[in-house]
Amino acid sequence: MRLQLRQLAGAVFLGLAALSMAQPASAQGFGIGARFAWVTADSDADLDSVRFIGGQIRLGLSQRMGVEVSLDSHSEDFEALNQKITERPIQASLLLKLATGSVQPYLLGGPGWYKRSVKPLEGPGEDLEVSNTEFGWHAGGGLEVRAGKHFGFHGDYRYTFLDFGDDDDDEGLIGGLLPGHRGSMWTLGATVYF
Secondary structure (H helix, E strand, O other), rough: OHHHHHHHHHHHHHHHHHOOOOOOOOOEEEEEEEEEEEEEEEEOOOOOOOEEEEEEEEEEEEOOOOEEEEEEEEEEEOOOOOOEEEEEEEEEEEEEEEEOOOOOEEEEEEEEEEEEEEEEEOOOOOOOOOOEEEEEEEEEEEEEEEEOOOOEEEEEEEEEEHHHHHHHOOHHHHHHHOEEEOEEEEEEEEEEOO
């Protein structure tokens, strides 16, 4: 039930974003870009961040608001386990620009779908692939530097898999109000605007 509510909320977010795109094109900027991402799990173990490569589409809804849809990918072979693991997160973010001009700090947030697939490298069942997709919210902030009207560089930090407190959590008054997270993501990218 909880997963269905989260997916419904994500669908409503995307629907509202699509409806708001029906404004006149004069206030909008459409951009396509590439990016690198570093993802770190929130754990006590000393783990290195995992590097992803991907891209994004950005659409300005107004001077202060925009939407970003991003897809990243990472694959790794584990020969000792005879497994290939592929991860492909898709995130839809609402961007709230805190300033206009050539330097634009922004806040972001929205839903994400995180797909992980595992398949054998070789041997029996090579074509057998097991995959799952998790849903989670993300939020963060960043900075875009516009080098003219048609090009921009950006960097941002995102908390992923935000958790606003389960009914089972007993963390006291303040601990229950603060969101937890299962990881974080740094991104650096460039966008060409049309």
